[in-house]
Amino acid sequence: DGGITQSPKYLFRKEGQNVTLSCEQNLNHDAMYWYRQDPGQGLRLIYYSQIVNDFQKGDIAEGYSVSREKKESFPLTVTSAQKNPTAFYLCASSPGGYTEAFFGQGTRLTVV
Amino acid sequence: QQPVQSPQAVILREGEDAVINCSSSKALYSVHWYRQKHGEAPVFLMILLKGGEQKGHDKISASFNEKKQQSSLYLTASQLSYSGTYFCGTEERPGGGADGLTFGKGTHLIIQP
Numbered sequence: 202d203g204g205i206t207q208s209p210k211y212l213f214r215k216e217g218q219n220v221t222l223s224c225e226q227n228l229n230h231d232a233m234y235w236y237r238q239d240p241g242q243g244l245r246l247i248y249y250s251q252i253v254n255d256f257q258k259g260d261i262a263e264g265y266s267v268s269r270e271k272k273e274s275f276p277l278t279v280t281s282a283q284k285n286p287t288a289f290y291l292c293a294s295s296p297g298g299y300t301e302a303f304f305g306q307g308t309r310l311t312v313v
Numbered sequence: 314q315q316p317v318q319s320p321q322a323v324i325l326r327e328g329e330d331a332v333i334n335c336s337s338s339k340a341l342y343s344v345h346w347y348r349q350k351h352g353e354a355p356v357f358l359m360i361l362l363k364g365g366e367q368k369g370h371d372k373i374s375a376s377f378n379e380k381k382q383q384s385s386l387y388l389t390a391s392q393l394s395y396s397g398t399y400f401c402g403t404e405e406r407p408g409g410g411a412d413g414l415t416f417g418k419g420t421h422l423i424i425q426p
Contacts, residue, residue: 207419234413243400244355244416251412259413291354299343301357302414 203228207292207305214279214286214312220276222308224292232297233275237261240305247290250275251297271292279310287312314339316403318417325391325424333386333420344377344384345402345414348395355370355400358386388422396424 205226214220220223226233236244246259250269264283269275275294279286289309295302314338325331334345346353347391358399361377361384372389388395398421402414 236413236416238417241418244402244414246413246415249413257412260415279330299360299362301360302345303357305355307352 203211205283205292205294205303205305209308210306212310214310216312217281219278219280220310221303222290222310224275224277224296224305225273226303227273228294228296228303229272230294230296230303231268231272232294232295234295234302235259235265235267235275235277236291236293238291244291250259286310315400315415318401318420320420321418322421323423325422327393327426328390331388331391331422333399333422334383335382335385335403335417336383337403339382339405341382341403341405342407343404345404346386347377347402348397348420349400350397374421391424393424395424396422397418398422
């Protein structure tokens with residue numbers, strides 16, 4: 202089945218550590234996105250990529266990094282520079298052209 | 314700029330109607346609507362484009378008032394399955410949504426039997 206897969210579903214990190222969230226899609230979509238969701242805040246765009254080997258910062262990119270070496274994969278690294286990383290992270294992909302974006306099931310990151 | 318959604322929350326009885334609004338202080342090119350159930354991925358509902366027609370399927374429809382920069386989502390004869398949080402995502406320039414969306418904070422909809 203085609204879809205977008207995020208792993209792990211739950212992730213715990215100690216303060217000061219970097220952690221990488223995985224996002225893989227087999228929908229052959231060019232565009233991929235990372236959003237952060239906090240209670241009562243909606244979804245906020247972290248990074249997006251419209252093509253392999255290219256990506257742009259979204260509204261809240263500070264403390265995060267991404268790579269897009271393959272069309273199918275768009276991992277997000279939460280670095281120690283991110284001051285408040287505890288949140289629900291959603292990855293999405295889209296073929297573009299004003300069609301729907303498909304979201305993964307999310308990764309809930311907790312800093313302990 | 315983050316669009317403003319209203320109301321923040323609404324509780325309905327099954328079969329009642331609901332309207333959720335999404336407003337922006339900036340000129341919008343498109344408005345996208347999603348529904349998210351707790352702990353799950355958002356699910357696409359529809360897209361409205363500037364200059365486009367009102368859209369809808371089944372008992373969920375939406376409109377886009379370009380003069381007011383406001384979109385409204387209409388849920389008719391609500392069903393229990395309509396419960397969840399509704400988000401609007403907006404785009405200020407034509408990009409096919411490829412540059413990502415700016416989402417509102419969401420409207421929590423609870424449908425009671």
